Amino acid sequence: MKIEDLKTRYNSVFGGEALWVRSPGRINIIGEHTDYNGGFVLPAAINKAIYIGISKREDEEVHLYAEDFKEKHTVALSALAPSEKSWPNYILGVADQLLKSGYKIGGFNLYIDGDVPLGAGLSSSAAVECATGYALDQLFNLKLTQETIALVAQKAEHTFAGVMCGIMDQFASVFGKQDHVIKLDCRSLDYEYVPLKLDGYKLVLLNTNVKHALSSSAYNTRRSQCEQGVAWITAHHPEVTSLRDATVSMLDKYVKEKDEEVYIKCRFVIDEIERLLVACDHLKKGDLAALGQKMYETHEGLSEAYEVSCKELDFLVAEVRNYPQVLGARMMGGGFGGCTINIVKDEFIDELIEKISVSYEQECGLALSAYIVETADGTGKI
Numbered sequence: 001m002k003i004e005d006l007k008t009r010y011n012s013v014f015g016g017e018a019l020w021v022r023s024p025g026r027i028n029i030i031g032e033h034t035d036y037n038g039g040f041v042l043p044a045a046i047n048k049a050i051y052i053g054i055s056k057r058e059d060e061e062v063h064l065y066a067e068d069f070k071e072k073h074t075v076a077l078s079a080l081a082p083s084e085k086s087w088p089n090y091i092l093g094v095a096d097q098l099l100k101s102g103y104k105i106g107g108f109n110l111y112i113d114g115d116v117p118l119g120a121g122l123s124s125s126a127a128v129e130c131a132t133g134y135a136l137d138q139l140f141n142l143k144l145t146q147e148t149i150a151l152v153a154q155k156a157e158h159t160f161a162g163v164m165c166g167i168m169d170q171f172a173s174v175f176g177k178q179d180h181v182i183k184l185d186c187r188s189l190d191y192e193y194v195p196l197k198l199d200g201y202k203l204v205l206l207n208t209n210v211k212h213a214l215s216s217s218a219y220n221t222r223r224s225q226c227e228q229g230v231a232w233i234t235a236h237h238p239e240v241t242s243l244r245d246a247t248v249s250m251l252d253k254y255v256k257e258k259d260e261e262v263y264i265k266c267r268f269v270i271d272e273i274e275r276l277l278v279a280c281d282h283l284k285k286g287d288l289a290a291l292g293q294k295m296y297e298t299h300e301g302l303s304e305a306y307e308v309s310c311k312e313l314d315f316l317v318a319e320v321r322n323y324p325q326v327l328g329a330r331m332m333g334g335g336f337g338g339c340t341i342n343i344v345k346d347e348f349i350d351e352l353i354e355k356i357s358v359s360y361e362q363e364c365g366l367a368l369s370a371y372i373v374e375t376a377d378g379t380g381k382i
Contacts (some may be wrong), residue, residue: 001049001051001115003020003051003076004022004103006051006060006113007020007164008105009111013109013335014018014053014055014063014065014109014111014112014261017157018053018111019055019135020051020052020053021051021054021131021380021381022050022051022382023051023052023127023128023378024046024047024049024050024127024175024376024377024378025045025052025124025127025177026044026045026046026168026169026172026173027043027046027332028044028045028119028204028332029042029061029143029181029271029274029275029291029295029329029341030041030276030291030294030298030329031273031275032255032272032273032298032302032330033222033268033334034272035167035186036094036166036186037226037244038187038222038242038243038244038245038277039187039242039243039244039269039272039273040180040183040186040273040276040277040335041166041168041184041276042148042183042184042194042279043169043174043181043182043376044172044181045172045173045175045177045178045376045377045378046122046195046374046375046376047374047376048115048117048371048373049136049376050112050113050114050124050131050348050381051113051131052111052112052132052135053111053133053198054111054139055137055139055273056106056107056111057106057107057109058107059315060077061076061077061107062075062076062080062092062095062108062112063107063110064088064092064109064110064111064112064190065085065110065112066113066319066326067111068114069085069114069345071371072153073088075092077099077107080095080096080099082160082162086161087259089156090125090128090132090156090161091112091128091129092130093129093134093159093160094155095132095136095158095305096159096161097152097156098142099110100135103140105136105139105140108136108139110132112128112131114116114127117207117369119206119211119338120338120339121332121333121334121338121339122205123172125157125161126157126169128174129153129157129170129320130149131175131379132153132156133296134149134174134310134379134380134381135340137188146378146379150170150171150174153173153174154166154167154378157170160321164346166370167184167186167189168186168195169185172184172378173379174378174379175191175377175378176375176377177375177377177378178194178376179196179197180194180196180375181193181196181324187242189245194280194284195284196277197283197286197288198343199286200345200346200347201288201343201344201345202344202349202373202374203341203372203373203374204342204352204371204372204373205342205372206320206338206340206353206356206360206366206368206370207338207354207370207371208316208337208338208339208340208364208366209311209366209367209369210310210336210366211337213332219308219334222306225262225265226243226265226266226269226311228259229243229246229251229255229262229263229266230253230266232255232258232262233246233250233255234252235254236250237252238303243269243270244273247270248267250379251266251267251270264305264306265305267305268302269306272298272366275281275294279295282294289327291327291328291343292326292329293344294330295330295341295343296321296329297331298330299313299317299330299331299340301337302330303317303331305323306335308315308331308335309331310335310337312364313331313337313340313371315363315364316368317329317331317340318354319359319360320340320344320356321351321353323352324382325348326343326344327344327345328343346378349372356368357370377378
């Protein structure tokens, strides 16, 4: 997006000058459903972002304008509360968390636009929250650390959006680094940048354009199954506080005979944490083909063991396996819709999208959306 266009549109809504901030969406290379089990994830910020223009007001009011919805929202700073409109909540929740944490902020005008596709599983909500946190930090000189911005953004999503997300999305948006993925320990928040060298290849997202209603209930069920498995192990091994600490032999001994379904779900998580660690080794060696195979393994586990895929996602992954120019693919995100992430040879991208779009519409009766993404730096001023 062109900053001059954004400035013009801001001026037409609010008048005057603004401080400008961008915060990116994110992908996750591997490590799915590991975050709430104390494991690792491997996200990267991408070159699609949320853009915010912000300025101080003379009063104690918050005036918002969302370009996507062509809609305004106004509220007193002393009366911040979740809105029925939904989109203001990702902004207001951040302001609310800062006030509750004792930070001093005044009234402000805020304009928001972006090119992160909504509903594609690229964490546009986290990008909005992190952009808001950073913008308020810069405007009111709050001296927030990057980690604080990510944690405030996460808390805002819990309280005002009502989504009990992990920390990955916000952390990736704030801490992103071009040409790198972030190996993030979701328990300690320790992290390491791992180079992502895609020589001759690109990351392509294929969007199913579906979101099945099962997603939220299944997420809660999987989470409780994991917690149950941990509880059975902890009764014998008090040092085990999450599946991150558990081993397959512990599952075999304390979980398998009690509940086969709980065993299968917990086994996937333990396998996925190990897969991620191996995938990092492949990345450090520049072995994209080996990384791709791990992605295929992850998809198989998410589909058959963890059971959070759907026919549309499974079709897309199965279809790209017919092409040697695709090194790896898997569903990305919580499941039951959204995108697959694919490592595709540069010169084959257009042909792949054309072929897959036709076969997907024939098989699933839906139009396919495709996005070519690159890694990018995290939240910052423009």
